[in-house]
Amino acid sequence: MQHGTNVITLEQFIIEQEQDHPEAIGRFSKILRDIVLAARMINREVNKAGLVDILGLTGETNCQGERVQKLDIFSNEQMMDALFRGRMVCAVGSEENDDFIIDNESEGKYVVLMDPLDGSSNIDVNVAIGTIFSIYKRKTTSGPLTQEDLLQPGHQQVAAGYLLYGSSTMLVYTTGNGVNGFTLDPSIGEFLLSHPDMKFPEKCTTYSVNEGHYRDFFEGTKEYLRHIKRDSPTPYSARYIGSLVADFHRNLLTGGIFMYPGTTKKPKGKLRLNFEANPMAFIAEQAGGYGSDGYQNVMDIQPTHLHQRTPFFIGNKDEVHKVESYVEQFDKLLAAEIVG
Ligand code: AHM
Ligand code: MG
Numbered sequence: 359m360q361h362g363t364n365v366i367t368l369e370q371f372i373i374e375q376e377q378d379h380p381e382a383i384g385r386f387s388k389i390l391r392d393i394v395l396a397a398r399m400i401n402r403e404v405n406k407a408g409l410v411d412i413l414g415l416t417g418e419t420n421c422q423g424e425r426v427q428k429l430d431i432f433s434n435e436q437m438m439d440a441l442f443r444g445r446m447v448c449a450v451g452s453e454e455n456d457d458f459i460i461d462n463e464s465e466g467k468y469v470v471l472m473d474p475l476d477g478s479s480n481i482d483v484n485v486a487i488g489t490i491f492s493i494y495k496r497k498t499t500s501g502p503l504t505q506e507d508l509l510q511p512g513h514q515q516v517a518a519g520y521l522l523y524g525s526s527t528m529l530v531y532t533t534g535n536g537v538n539g540f541t542l543d544p545s546i547g548e549f550l551l552s553h554p555d556m557k558f559p560e561k562c563t564t565y566s567v568n569e570g571h572y573r574d575f576f577e578g579t580k581e582y583l584r585h586i587k588r589d590s591p592t593p594y595s596a597r598y599i600g601s602l603v604a605d606f607h608r609n610l611l612t613g614g615i616f617m618y619p620g621t622t623k624k625p626k627g628k629l630r631l632n633f634e635a636n637p638m639a640f641i642a643e644q645a646g647g648y649g650s651d652g653y654q655n656v657m658d659i660q661p662t663h664l665h666q667r668t669p670f671f672i673g674n675k676d677e678v679h680k681v682e683s684y685v686e687q688f689d690k691l692l693a694a695e696i697v698g
Pocket of ligand 2: 453473475476477634
């Protein structure tokens with residue numbers, strides 16, 4: 359479609375997508391709008407986090423025994439409120455809640471999984487953080503929700519995206535028709551299409567991993583890391599922010615691989631399959647990249663519980679396949695302990 363101006367707002371873009379792909383987009387564009395509304399509120403609080411008393415620990419711990427910060431709770435509440443108010447969703451699974459929150463009254467057909475504020479250790483040091491979301495359509499058509507509705511493999515996602523609260527605020531999302539990025543123009547309060555049809559650059563130039571854990575990595579990961587440092591004609595750059603959204607986003611723009619591997623202490627690593635790995639893998643795939651647990655596409659894993667963790671390798675497709683080949687060679691016998 360032709361535009362008289364170069365500026366396309368998110369709202370205009372959504373409307374055009376609905377017209378061009380009515381079968382693919384359907385009603386979940388309403389959910390996208392609800393998420394963006396919540397994200398604007400989160401963004402506002404993130405921007406003044408250093409100024410107001412919302413910064414700091416509540417003293418509580420989340421269901422996985424990790425410390426919870428006030429902004430996490432605020433973000434979770436904003437997302438929950440916006441999603442349930444919109445009435446398009448019947449259940450939401452959040453990194454901040456032990457179990458799914460289910461609205462039995464809702465006629466909504468969608469299930470949302472989210473990490474309302476990812477990279478929480480970076481909040482109080484003014485480093486980029488993000489919100490990650492993943493949208494599924496319920497499988498059953500009526501009656502109470504079943505496990506089949508709630509815990510679907512990632513390749514069933516109908517949409518996924520993230521908000522990045524960085525030096526500028528961005529929304530990057532896919533509905534299965536490529537990946538598009540929007541930057542918030544704070545002067546008019548609108549997200550504007552700034553990164554149409556995002557694709558990983560051909561060359562992988564960066565690796566991102568918390569290498570402080572190197573001694574605990576399994577041999578396949580260690581050998582891959584030795585390989586890229588030893589054999590690469592041009593050295594890779596090491597870049598690690600410690601916020602998945604920010605690390606992934608940089609690699610998507612510049613070419614790179616992000617890794618959160620399993621370790622001898624935590625064979626399944628740290629990241630969550632449903633809230634972090636699957637949505638990022640869907641976005642990566644739509645941008646020509648790939649997300650793996652070292653053995654398989656993470657989106658092929660049938661989740662068995664909401665807070666399931668997985669080792670995670672994501673970025674340029676060939677590079678992630680390269681990691682898989684090292685895992686295959688060195689860590690094959692560990693698969694039973696790690697996979698799924
Ligand atoms: P969180 O959901 O508690 O914020 O943890 C997830 C974050 C990711 O954004 C990031 O990739 C990872 O934890 C960093 O972990 P580490 O500090 O162990 O390197
Ligand atoms: Mg997280």
